Amino acid sequence: MSDAVTLTGMPAQARRDIGIKRRYAAERRFRAYGIIAMAVGLFFLAALIFSVVSKGYTAFVQTTITLPIEFTEKDVDPDNKRGENPAVLAQGDFAKLIKQGLAKRLGFDPSDRKSAKLATAMISDSARTDLRDMLVADPSLVGKTVNVSLLAEGNIDSANKGQIDLSVPEARRKVKDKQLEWMKTLRDAGDLTKAFNTGLFTNGASSRPEAAGLGVAAMGSLFMMVTVFVLSLPIGVAASIYLEEFAPKNRLTDLIEVNINNLAAVPSIVYGLLGLSIFINFAGMPRSAALVGGLVLTLMTLPTIIIATRASLKAVPPSIRSAALGLGASKMQTIFHHVLPLAMPGILTGTIIGLAHALGETAPLLLIGMVAFVADFPATPLEPSTALPVQIYMWANEAERAFTERTSGAIIVLLTFLILMNLGAILLRRRFERRW
Amino acid sequence: MNMMAETTLEPKQAQAMNEPVYKMIGNKVSVFYGTKQALFEVSLPVREKTVTALIGPSGCGKSTFLRSLNRMNDTIDNCRVTGQITLDGQDIYDPSIDVVELRARVGMVFQKPNPFPKSIYENVAYGPKIHGLARNKADLDQIVETSLIKAGLWNEVKDRLHEAGTGLSGGQQQRLCIARAVAVSPEVILMDEPCSALDPIATAKVEELIHELRSNFTIVIVTHSMQQAARVSQRTAMFHLGNLVEENDTDKIFTNPDESRTQDYIMGRFG
Numbered sequence: 043m044s045d046a047v048t049l050t051g052m053p054a055q056a057r058r059d060i061g062i063k064r065r066y067a068a069e070r071r072f073r074a075y076g077i078i079a080m081a082v083g084l085f086f087l088a089a090l091i092f093s094v095v096s097k098g099y100t101a102f103v104q105t106t107i108t109l110p111i112e113f114t115e116k117d118v119d120p121d122n123k124r125g126e127n128p129a130v131l132a133q134g135d136f137a138k139l140i141k142q143g144l145a146k147r148l149g150f151d152p153s154d155r156k157s158a159k160l161a162t163a164m165i166s167d168s169a170r171t172d173l174r175d176m177l178v179a180d181p182s183l184v185g186k187t188v189n190v191s192l193l194a195e196g197n198i199d200s201a202n203k204g205q206i207d208l209s210v211p212e213a214r215r216k217v218k219d220k221q222l223e224w225m226k227t228l229r230d231a232g233d234l235t236k237a238f239n240t241g242l243f244t245n246g247a248s249s250r251p252e253a254a255g256l257g258v259a260a261m262g263s264l265f266m267m268v269t270v271f272v273l274s275l276p277i278g279v280a281a282s283i284y285l286e287e288f289a290p291k292n293r294l295t296d297l298i299e300v301n302i303n304n305l306a307a308v309p310s311i312v313y314g315l316l317g318l319s320i321f322i323n324f325a326g327m328p329r330s331a332a333l334v335g336g337l338v339l340t341l342m343t344l345p346t347i348i349i350a351t352r353a354s355l356k357a358v359p360p361s362i363r364s365a366a367l368g369l370g371a372s373k374m375q376t377i378f379h380h381v382l383p384l385a386m387p388g389i390l391t392g393t394i395i396g397l398a399h400a401l402g403e404t405a406p407l408l409l410i411g412m413v414a415f416v417a418d419f420p421a422t423p424l425e426p427s428t429a430l431p432v433q434i435y436m437w438a439n440e441a442e443r444a445f446t447e448r449t450s451g452a453i454i455v456l457l458t459f460l461i462l463m464n465l466g467a468i469l470l471r472r473r474f475e476r477r478w
Numbered sequence: 479m480n481m482m483a484e485t486t487l488e489p490k491q492a493q494a495m496n497e498p499v500y501k502m503i504g505n506k507v508s509v510f511y512g513t514k515q516a517l518f519e520v521s522l523p524v525r526e527k528t529v530t531a532l533i534g535p536s537g538c539g540k541s542t543f544l545r546s547l548n549r550m551n552d553t554i555d556n557c558r559v560t561g562q563i564t565l566d567g568q569d570i571y572d573p574s575i576d577v578v579e580l581r582a583r584v585g586m587v588f589q590k591p592n593p594f595p596k597s598i599y600e601n602v603a604y605g606p607k608i609h610g611l612a613r614n615k616a617d618l619d620q621i622v623e624t625s626l627i628k629a630g631l632w633n634e635v636k637d638r639l640h641e642a643g644t645g646l647s648g649g650q651q652q653r654l655c656i657a658r659a660v661a662v663s664p665e666v667i668l669m670d671e672p673c674s675a676l677d678p679i680a681t682a683k684v685e686e687l688i689h690e691l692r693s694n695f696t697i698v699i700v701t702h703s704m705q706q707a708a709r710v711s712q713r714t715a716m717f718h719l720g721n722l723v724e725e726n727d728t729d730k731i732f733t734n735p736d737e738s739r740t741q742d743y744i745m746g747r748f749g
C-alpha cells in the first residue's frame with residue numbers, strides 16, 4: 043500500500059482522506075437544508091389547512107327552527123279552487139303561516155307588530171318557498187298542522203354557532219335581546235337545532251347566506267371537467283404521439299415544440315380573453331356557459347397534457363420499440379401495443395394534474411362571464427352556471443359573517459375535490475404500473 | 479474495393495462442385511449516418527442454414543451491417559443505405575417490399591435482453607398474434623410451447639407462463655427473446671452480441687441453442703468473443719473500419735486467414 047502511487051505521482055496515502063470530512067459535512071448541511079425547507083413548507087400547509095378548516099367547518103351545519111305550521115285554508119286557498127287547479131296553492135300567503143306558527147310557538151299576539159317583525163326575522167325568507175313546495179307536493183296538507191323544520195336566518199345561525207359578539211350594545215347588533223331569549227326557549231325545547239347543511243351542496247346562488255349553496259357552481263365545474271377531460275385527453279395524447287413518433291424532426295416541429303412550452307406558461311387570464319373573443323364574440327356561443335368555460339380550460343390544459351405525455355413517451359425505453367419493430371410490428375402497433383401502455387401512468391398523472399389546475403382556475407372564467415348570480419341549476423352545459431372557485435371568489439366579497447364561513451366551507455369542498463383527484467391519479471398510476 | 483469484392487466471391491468459385499445456397503446477399507452495401515459513412519461497399523453473402531459470425535473491433539460497423547439486413551436502420555432518423563441486399567434473390571430495399579413482412583422473415587435478437595413488460599406467454603405470443611399465425615387459442619398455445627422448447631426455456635418457465643417476462647434472470651430473458659423471435663417462424667435470425675450481458679453458463683446455453691437452431695434457420699451473429707465465433711459459426715466475416723476485410727470458413731479464418739489484419743485481430747494485437 044505504501045508504495046501505491048496516484049497518477050500525479052504523489053504518495054497515495056497522503057491524498058486519500060483529503061476532504062472526506064468536508065464532504066460529509068457538506069452532505070449533512072445539504073440534508074439539514076432539505077429538512078428545514080420541508081418543515082417550512084409543512085408549517086405553511088398546516089397553517090393554511092388549520093385556518094380554512096377552523097373557519098369553515100361550521101358551514102357544514104345549519105341552524106333550523108321547528109315550528110307548528112297550520113296550512114289554514116283561508117290563507118292558502120281562499121276561494122277553494124285547488125280541486126280544479128292545484129297550482130293556486132302556490133299563491134298562498136306563506137309568510138302569514140310562518141308568522142302564525144311563530145306566534146303560536148313563542149306565545150305572542152300575532153297582531154303585535156313589533157314582536158311579529160322580530161320573530162319573522164329569525165326565519166329565512168327561503169322558508170316561504172320551502173313551505174310552498176311542500177304544500178304543492180302534497181295538497182292534502184291543507185287544514186292540517188304539521189311540525190316543520192325551517193331554515194333559521196343567517197344572523198340567527200351565526201348567533202347559534204357563537205360567532206356573534208353579544209357584548210356589543212343591542213342597538214348595534216344584528217341579533218336583538220328578544221330574539222336571543224326566544225332562541226334560548228326554542229333551544230331548551232329542542233326546537234332550535236343544528237343539522238347537516240345539505241343546502242350547501244344542493245342550493246344555487248342566493249343573496250341570503252343561509253340559503254346559498256354550491257350546487258350550481260359544482261354542477262358548472264362538473265360540466266367543465268367533463269368537457270376538459272373529453273377534449274383534452276384525446277387531443278393532447280394524439281398530438282403528442284404525432285409529434286413524438288411520427289413528425290419529422292425539422293424547423294417547423296422545433297418551432298411547434300417551443301411554442302407548446304411557451305403556451306404552458308401563458309397566464310390563464312389570456313386564455314380567458316382568447317375564449318371571449320373566439321368562442322363568444324366570434325362563434326356566438328352563450329355567455330356564462332359551462333361549455334365555453336370547458337373549452338377555454340381545455341385550451342389551457344392542452345399544453346400541460348402534451349408536455350407530460352411527450353415526456354412519458356420519451357421515457358419508454360427504446361429497447362421496447364426495437365423489440366416490437368424487430369418482430370415485424372408496424373409503427374402503429376408498436377406505439378399502441380407497447381409504448382402507450384407503458385407511458386399511460388405518466389399520461390394519466392399529467393392529465394389529472396392538468397384537470398386539477400383547471401378545476402381551481404378562476405381568472406379566465408371571470409372574463410367569459412361565469413361570475414354571475416345563478417340560482418337555477420343548469421340542465422345543459424350551454425345554460426348559465428358558475429364554478430366552484432368563482433363561487434368562492436364571489437362569497438369572499440360578501441360582508442355577512444355567514445358568508446365568510448361559507449367561503450371557507452367552499453374552499454374545503456374544493457380542496458377535497460383536488461385531493462380526491464390527486465388520489466385518483468396515484469391509484470390509476472399504481473393500477474397501470476402493476477401490469478409491469 | 480473491387481479487389482475485396484472478388485475476395486469474398488472466391489469461395490463460391492472454389493466450391494463450385496458443391497454450390498452453397500445463399501439466403502441473403504449484400505452487394506456493395508454502404509451505410510451513412512447523416513454525412514458520416516459507417517460502411518464502405520460491403521459485399522457479403524450469407525449462406526442458408528449456416529451460422530455466420532461477424533467479428534471486428536468496436537465501431538467497425540458490424541451492428542450497422544446486421545441492422546441493414548432487416549432494415550432496422552430505417553428506424554434511425556438520418557440513416558441512409560445504398561447498394562443492394564437480397565433475400566432469396568429479392569431486393570429488400572425495393573419499394574415493393576413491405577418492412578413488416580421482411581422483419582417477420584428476418585428476425586432479430588438484441589444485445590441487451592429486451593422482453594416486453596408483459597407475461598412470458600404474451601412475450602412469445604405477440605409476434606404470432608400480429609402476423610395472424612394462429613387461428614385459435616390452442617394454435618397459439620402450441621406455438622408458444624414449441625418456441626419455448628426450441629429456445630430451451632420451456633422446462634424452466636412452463637409453470638409460470640403468466641408471470642412477468644422481466645422477472646426472469648438475464649440469461650433466461652435472452653432465451654425468451656430468442657423464443658419470441660423464433661415464434662414468428664423467421665427464415666433468418668440476426669443476433670447482435672446476444673451473450674454480452676450473460677454469464678458463462680447462460681452463454682453456453684445460448685450457444686448450444688444457436689447450434690440447434692442452425693438446422694432450421696439461417697443465423698447471423700455479431701460477437702466480440704473469438705472463442706464464441708469459433709464455437710458456434712461455420713462462416714466468419716471480419717470487419718475493420720467499415721470495410722469487410724475477409725469472409726471465409728471459420729476454421730480457415732482462425733487458423734490461416736488470408737489477411738494480416740484478421741490475424742492481428744484474432745491474436746488480440748488490436749481492437
Ligand SMILES: Nc1ncnc2c1ncn2[C@@H]1O[C@H](COP(=O)(O)OP(=O)(O)OP(=O)(O)O)[C@@H](O)[C@H]1O
Nearest residue numbers: 511514516534535536537538539540541542543554
Ligand atoms: N445511430 C447512429 N448514429 C450515428 N452514428 C452511428 C449510429 N450507430 C452507429 N454509428 C456509427 O457507425 C459506426 C459503426 O457502428 P456500429 O454500431 O455498427 O459498430 P459495431 O461494429 O457494432 O461496434 P460494437 O462492436 O462496439 O457494437 C460507428 O462509428 C458508430 O459511431
Ligand SMILES: [Mg+2]
Nearest residue numbers: 540541542670
Ligand atoms: Mg454493435
